Amino acid sequence: xxxxxxxxxxxxxxxxxxxxxxxxxxxxxxxxxxxxxxxxxxxxxxxxxxxxxxxxxxxxxxxxxxxxxxxxxxxxxxxxxxxxxxxxxxxxxxxxxxxxxxxxxxxxxxxxxxxxxxxxxxxxxxxxxxxxxxxxxxxxxxxxxxxxxxxxxxxxxxxxxxxxxxxxxxxxxxxxxxxxxxxxxxxxxxxxxxxxxxxxxxxxxxxxxxxxxxxxxxxxxxxxxxxxxxxxxxxxxxxxxxxxxxxxxxxxxxxxxxxxxxxxxxxxxxxxxxxxxxxxxxxxxxxxxxxxxxxxxxxxxxxxxxxxxxxxxxxxxxxxxxxxxxxxxxxxxxxxxxxxxxxxxxxxxxxxxxxxxxxxxxxxxxxxxxxxxxxxxxxxxxxxxxxxxxxxxxxxxxxxxxxxxxxxxxxxxxxxxxxxxxxxxxxxxxxxxxxxxxxxxxxxxxxxxxxxxxxxxxx
Numbered sequence: 001x002x003x004x005x006x007x008x009x010x011x012x013x014x015x016x017x018x019x020x021x022x023x024x025x026x027x028x029x030x031x032x033x034x035x036x037x038x039x040x041x042x043x044x045x046x047x048x049x050x051x052x053x054x055x056x057x058x059x060x061x062x063x064x065x066x067x068x069x070x071x072x073x074x075x076x077x078x079x080x081x082x083x084x085x086x087x088x089x090x091x092x093x094x095x096x097x098x099x100x101x102x103x104x105x106x107x108x109x110x111x112x113x114x115x116x117x118x119x120x121x122x123x124x125x126x127x128x129x130x131x132x133x134x135x136x137x138x139x140x141x142x143x144x145x146x147x148x149x150x151x152x153x154x155x156x157x158x159x160x161x162x163x164x165x166x167x168x169x170x171x172x173x174x175x176x177x178x179x180x181x182x183x184x185x186x187x188x189x190x191x192x193x194x195x196x197x198x199x200x201x202x203x204x205x206x207x208x209x210x211x212x213x214x215x216x217x218x219x220x221x222x223x224x225x226x227x228x229x230x231x232x233x234x235x236x237x238x239x240x241x242x243x244x245x246x247x248x249x250x251x252x253x254x255x256x257x258x259x260x261x262x263x264x265x266x267x268x269x270x271x272x273x274x275x276x277x278x279x280x281x282x283x284x285x286x287x288x289x290x291x292x293x294x295x296x297x298x299x300x301x302x303x304x305x306x307x308x309x310x311x312x313x314x315x316x317x318x319x320x321x322x323x324x325x326x327x328x329x330x331x332x333x334x335x336x337x338x339x340x341x342x343x344x345x346x347x348x349x350x351x352x353x354x355x356x357x358x359x360x361x362x363x364x365x366x367x368x369x370x371x372x373x374x375x376x377x378x379x380x381x382x383x384x385x386x387x388x389x390x391x392x393x394x395x396x397x398x399x400x401x402x403x404x405x406x407x408x409x410x411x412x413x414x415x416x417x418x419x420x421x422x423x424x425x426x427x428x429x430x431x432x433x434x435x436x437x438x439x440x441x442x443x444x445x446x447x448x449x450x451x452x453x454x455x456x457x458x459x
Contacts, residue, residue: 005056006055009055009056009058009059010037010038010055010058012058012059012062012063013034013037013058013059013062013262014034014037014038016059016062016063016065016066016262017030017031017033017034017037017062017262017265017266017269018030018031018033018034019063019066020033020062020065020066020069020231020266021033021266021269021273023066023069023070023073024069024231026231026269026270026273027273028269028272028273029266029269029270029271029272029273030266030269031269032265032266032268032269032272032273033262033263033265033266033268033269034265035265036261036264036265036268036269037261037262037265040261040265052255052258053097053098054098054255054256054257054258054259055255055258056094056097057094057095057097057098057101057259058258058259058262060090060091060093060094060097061090061091061094061101061104061238061259062262063090064086064087064088064090064091064094064104064108065087065108065234065238067083067084067086067087067090068083068084068087068108068111068112068133069231070083071083071084071087071112072111072112072115072116073115080129081132082132084112084129084132084133084136085132085133085135085136086136087108087133087136088105088108088132088133088134088135088136088137088138088139089136089137089139089140090136091104091105091108091136091137092105092136092137092138092139092140092141093140095137095140095141096140096141096144098245098259099161099162099165100244100245100248100249101241101245101259103241104238104241105133105134105137106237107233107234107237107238107241108133108234109130109133109134110233110237111233111234112126112129112130112133113126113129113130116129116130144157145157159386164367164385164386168372168382168383168385169249169372170249170250171372171382171383172372172375173250231270232267232270235263235266235267235270236263236267238259238260238263239260239263239264239267240260241259241260242257242258242259242260242261242263243257243260245259245260246259246260251373251374325350325353325354325438325439326436326437326438326439327350327354327405327436327438327439327442327444328350328353328354330434330436330444330446331350331354331356331403331405331446332354334402334403334433334446334448334452334454335356335401335402335403336402337355337356339356339401339402339403340356340357340358340359340399340401341354341356341357341358341359341401341402341403341404341405342358342359342360342395342396342399342401342403342404342405343358343363343405343407344365344404344405344406344407344408344415344416344422345364345365345405345406345407345408345409345410345411346364346365346366346407346410346411347364347405347407347410347442347444348363348364350405351363359395359396359399359400359401360391360392360395360396360399361391361392361395362388362391362392362395365392365411365416366411367384367385367388368384368385368388368389368392368419368422369384369411369414369418369419370382370383370384371383371411371412371414376411376412377412377413378412379412379414379418389419389420389421389422390421392419392421392422393421393422393424393425396422396425397425400429400449400451401449402448402449402452402454403446403447403448403449404416404426404430404446404447405444405445405446405447406444406445406446406447407442407443407444409442409443410442426447429449429450429451430447430448430449430450430455431447431448431450431454431455432445432446432447433446433447433448433454434446
């Protein structure tokens with residue numbers, strides 16, 4: 001389910017941070033990065049138990065960097081091309097998981113360019129080295145374009161991936177001040193401040209590193225400096241990109257900044273590792289022991305505290321198997337294992353928890369209701385996705401789900417009855433059967449389909 005998918009993504013990030021540190025001979029730095037990621041993910045809900053785009057792109061970007069780190073250090077030309085292609089492919093998948101991260105190709109391409117041995121061919125050799133990386137990055141996009149092209153739906157692709165985001169999703173912030181929003185974020189609730197402060201640390205580190213590079217440029221040692229500090233450069237670039245991706249949406253939710261957290265952790269780890277590498281042998285060993293010991297203490301404290309919190313929640317009835325969700329018992333009574341259902345609201349988890357396929361392309365219906373998070377109580381006609389009510393009605397006419405689940409409280413109280421196209425279908429083909437309360441107090445109303453016999457009073 002969603003919990004397992006998120007757990008695997010988090011474990012993938014931790015493994016990738018250590019692998020990146022190992023390939024760059026910065027093992028302690030990689031270990032510290034993993035520990036900081038666990039601390040922030042568990043302590044400040046960076047890795048919430050949901051499969052958001054940020055959680056899925058994290059391991060893809062991290063392992064893309066590992067693959068490219070191997071590629072730039074490989075002497076075998078064929079192996080270098082394979083690893084570069086894999087790095088680009090993983091980064092392309094991350095970009096299509098969250099569109100704002102497509103520009104992640106820029107720092108990785110710069111890394112490949114700087115690290116390439118130009119040889120007698122000069123810049124042409126570096127361009128050839130970039131080709132596998134760029135082809136891998138393009139591959140997922142070309143596949144998506146091909147699928148939509150075959151279906152004759154390129155216009156739909158452009159709208160879903162770009163136009164809706166720019167013209168509808170960001171519409172509430174059209175006249176907002178980004179600088180004022182950032183200052184408000186720093187002055188926000190205590191549980192959000194560690195994320196804001198880590199952003200500040202990363203920006204200061206970036207400024208310091210740029211100053212370091214400018215000094216190297218004056219000495220005529222820019223390329224040699226970049227080669228020596230390539231992992232620092234890529235870490236700073238990806239941390240900056242991760243924060244920029246979160247800030248661009250102007251919704252300062254902790255999980256939006258998950259893409260930056262591993263790289264901020266790695267930055268701290270690299271600083272410790274660099275300090276140790278410049279010290280005398282005995283001091284180097286002492287720094288490494290203290291750093292790793294601190295990591296162990298932080299992990300034990302964080303994981304232990306979180307595990308105890310979860311145990312207390314379990315004793316209060318939470319964290320049951322998702323299939324034990326009370327609403328699932330009602331759903332299973334009306335819809336068989338092969339029957340689709342339609343859930344109105346923001347509770348698409350019911351499709352997964354109750355093991356029933358969705359009857360519509362919209363597994364959450366904010367786009368149909370004209371709601372843009374976090375403005376849950378402001379449904380507006382100009383925020384309805386293009387043709388969304390019509391398409392949903394067509395989906396229901398085609399799938400004929402035996403059960404419709406209406407959970408209006410999950411989207412600010414807007415019910416399926418508030419959408420004329422859908423209300424007509426509910427009134428004609430369904431009847432109200434019962435109301436039930438699930439986990440976290442969510443209330444749902446269930447409508448059974450008439451031609452299934454659910455409206456027979458004897459039932």
